[in-house]
Amino acid sequence: MSNLDFTMSRRSLLAGLAGLGLAATGLAGCGGGNEDKPAGSTPAKAESSYDPVTLKVAYMPNLGSAGSLFAAIDQGYFEEVGITVEPQQFQKGPAEITALQSGDIDIAQIGHGAHSLCIQGEAKIFAFDQLSKADAVVANKAKGIEKAADLKGKTVGVAAGTSSEIILQYVLEDAGLTKDDVTLTEMDVSGMTTALISGQIDAAATWSPATVTLEQELGDDYLVLGTNVDYSDKVAFPGSYICAVDYAEKNSEILARFGAAIIKAHIYRAEHTEDLAKMLAKELELPEDTLVASVGEGDWEGAVEADKDVETVKGYYEAQQKVFLDGGAIDAEVPVEDYVLVDVMTDAQKVYADIK
Known part of the structure; x- marks a missing residue:
């Protein structure tokens, strides 16, 4: 077998x-x-x-x-x-x-x-x-975000100590930003999903299957800024x-x-x-x-x-x-x-x- x-x-x-x-x-x-x-x-x-x-x-x-x-x-x-x-x-x-x-x-x-x-x-x-390959930093394009650099000054949901937080660090670094350039809001994954859909936050460091739900709900406004696969050469x-x-x-x-x-x-x-x-x-x-x-x-x-x-x-x-x-x-x-x-x-x- x-x-x-x-x-x-x-x-x-x-x-x-x-x-x-x-x-x-x-x-x-x-x-x-x-x-x-x-x-x-x-x-x-x-x-x-x-x-x-x-x-x-x-x-x-x-x-x-x-x-x-x-x-x-x-x-x-x-x-x-x-x-x-x-x-x-x-x-x-x-x-x-x-x-x-x-x-x-x-x-x-x-x-x-x-x-x-x-x-x-x-x-x-x-x-x-x-x-x-589940983690991703995603954003709502309706919040004026078209690329990672646009996260500056935005509110990002994150669960501290998770793998998605690591992806967020890489995304910010590649965009020439640090965590000080964004407002981080501590949330669990279900809270991030609800908050991003309702517009309470602008982006989220999250993971599957929440990413599937977000893509379904945000439609054309759903934007992926970075995933595990993007950084597989580093980690x-x-x-x-x-x-x-x-x-x-x-x-x-x-x-x-x-x-x-x-x-x-x-x-x-x-x-x-x-x-x-x-x-x-x-x-x-x-x-x-x-x-x-x-x-x-x-x-x-x-x-x-x-x-x-x-x-x-x-x-x-x-x-x-x-x-x-x-x-x-x-x-x-x-x-x-x-x-x-x-x-x-x-x-x-x-x-x-x-x-x-």
Whole structure:
């Protein structure tokens, strides 16, 4: 079913997992019994001899954040590794990290911006999810904005600490402006959408699927001033699954299992993106046409390829850290291995080899 090329024998797999405390009985009956089903269908219940665990997992209501999580739930991939997921919806990554630290959730999916908090030691990254193409700085042309330089003196909605704020920094820099040249208004994404449509603000640093709604509502007055793709030569914008520092220290085996299910979900997401968007629209009670229109917000195929090579993934986080350094979000360079659990990613590949 999968196009990932893992050929490790069962004997070498068991030897490799022995150091993790994964007993042979934990692998029995977990392999390959669940074919991909159309999103929204009910796959046959997966058999698993892994110790069962229930995890509260945070996501944000868009395809880039929720796609792999709900694909793995819908297709039964978590069941194959003994995990039951209780999804918890959030609006921003920093709020997810606060919930991790308080113990309200166990795992969270975050976008680019919140990774700066991981670099500062507030959480650990244990699974790569995708490179985002969802963020954009958009404007209402009716407010006299035809180009980025026209933002001078305008009011711009922004959610501090998000990846879209990074795009805004680049857009302003390219236009010869700084944040002091605009009036920044702190808002969540739904507030920005309403405010830009109603004319309360002039522009917004936002992300999909809000960008789809804005384009539909503003029509010919909708103007895109910059996106992730425009700055792909300068930075990678990874999305990741993270956990609290103390949780990582005690639960590396569970994190490897979770990561294996996500690797499998990446393949499904890349091959059935539109079906997944339709299913997600029902789950999140969002307009189906909006989610379907946002299928290009991530590099889905690239995620499948990256899952084969931990060194590639490390390179994404190194490039990301440079952006935070250049933008002043962090003060000093930190070794990627200090906050990215490379060993867990490698172990997840081994578990995936058994369940694929």
